Amino acid sequence: xxxxxLGRSGLEVSALGLGCMGLGYAYGPAPExxxxxxxxxxxxxxxxxxxxxxxxxxxxxxxxxLGEALAPVRDHVVIATKFGFRDxxxxxxxxxxxxxxxxxxxxxxxxxxxxRIDLFYQHRVDPAVPVEDxxxxxxxxxxxxxxxxxxMSEAGVESxxxxxxxxxxxVLQSEYSLWWREPENTIFPVLEELGIGFVPFxxxxxxxxxxxxxxxxxxxxxDFRNTVPRFTPEARRANQVVVDFxxxxxxxxxxxxxxxxxxxxxxxxxxxxxxxxxxxxxxxxENLGAVAIELTADDLDAIAAALSRIIVQGxxxxxxxxxxxxx
Numbered sequence: 001x002x003x004x005x006l007g008r009s010g011l012e013v014s015a016l017g018l019g020c021m022g023l024g025y026a027y028g029p030a031p032e033x034x035x036x037x038x039x040x041x042x043x044x045x046x047x048x049x050x051x052x053x054x055x056x057x058x059x060x061x062x063x064x065x066l067g068e069a070l071a072p073v074r075d076h077v078v079i080a081t082k083f084g085f086r087d088x089x090x091x092x093x094x095x096x097x098x099x100x101x102x103x104x105x106x107x108x109x110x111x112x113x114x115x116r117i118d119l120f121y122q123h124r125v126d127p128a129v130p131v132e133d134x135x136x137x138x139x140x141x142x143x144x145x146x147x148x149x150x151x152m153s154e155a156g157v158e159s160x161x162x163x164x165x166x167x168x169x170x171v172l173q174s175e176y177s178l179w180w181r182e183p184e185n186t187i188f189p190v191l192e193e194l195g196i197g198f199v200p201f202x203x204x205x206x207x208x209x210x211x212x213x214x215x216x217x218x219x220x221x222x223d224f225r226n227t228v229p230r231f232t233p234e235a236r237r238a239n240q241v242v243v244d245f246x247x248x249x250x251x252x253x254x255x256x257x258x259x260x261x262x263x264x265x266x267x268x269x270x271x272x273x274x275x276x277x278x279x280x281x282x283x284x285x286e287n288l289g290a291v292a293i294e295l296t297a298d299d300l301d302a303i304a305a306a307l308s309r310i311i312v313q314g315x316x317x318x319x320x321x322x323x324x325x326x327x
Contacts, residue, residue, distance in 0.1 A: 016048060053079070102137065172198055203265045209261040
């Protein structure tokens with residue numbers, strides 16, 4: 001597995017990480033705990049050293065799962081987790097008060113079975129708490145040795161700059177893929193300027209870019225994609241053009257759609273490390289194959305030209321979730 005350094009932080013991770021949310025939350029029925037632990041450990045055996053979780057996934061159970069799975073190899077992996085929702089409940093209000101941040105850190109350390117959190121993200125910017133206070137609280141945790149690096153998730157430019165002035169932001173995590181490229185416009189220039197790494201979640205478009213989902217797909221009642229405008233049957237029908245385009249490239253490269261989508265993300269900047277998630281070993285192995293795919297300048301130009309002619313239908317979040325991003 002190739003390694004990447006996230007910006008100027010010195011934080012080195014595998015080029016592909018593993019987003020662990022779906023192993024217990026948000027995408028319908030989760031695998032049994034032994035199967036999930038086995039998948040995480042297999043990911044490490046295959047070269048993944050970067051694992052992403054959050055107190056809100058479950059809540060709490062995802063961190064516990066990761067802690068158990070990675071305990072035997074703790075010193076050889078980078079674990080990222082998050083704070084920011086009241087009582088750890090993703091449907092609740094935001095809460096990034098310094099006292100709460102300290103509580104979350106101590107609880108996460110226990111659930112993760114570790115003495116330090118490698119990367120501690122603010123899950124969403126809390127407008128009720130000055131971001132300088134948030135950065136200051138994490139700075140204290142870093143000084144205490146409980147946290148190694150500070151990250152932000154789905155933050156806007158102003159918040160990133162203000163936080164970075166207090167405690168350097170090592171990483172920004174936000175959605176980014178072939179069908180959601182908004183970070184390129186204003187976020188990427190700031191990350192490059194400040195030396196901040198970028199960790200894209202949903203680099204496979206929440207599964208759509210793999211070609212495994214179409215307009216007739218029915219999601220489990222607990223799958224949050226039921227609430228996403230981009231996943232209505234009408235939007236999926238319209239957005240099939242993206243999947244068809246990916247399929248044509250994949251055929252030429254003797255790869256899969258997922259591999260091309262991930263290779264494209266990796267090709268955008270050397271300080272990007274995407275974190276696709278999966279519950280299946282064969283998908284994990286397929287995703288890892290993307291690291292070996294080289295997209296030429298001509299390939300990238302052709303993809304850019306094609307994307308410029310495609311208008312993806314549907315917002316990526318429901319209105320209540322959309323108001324939490326870009327602050």
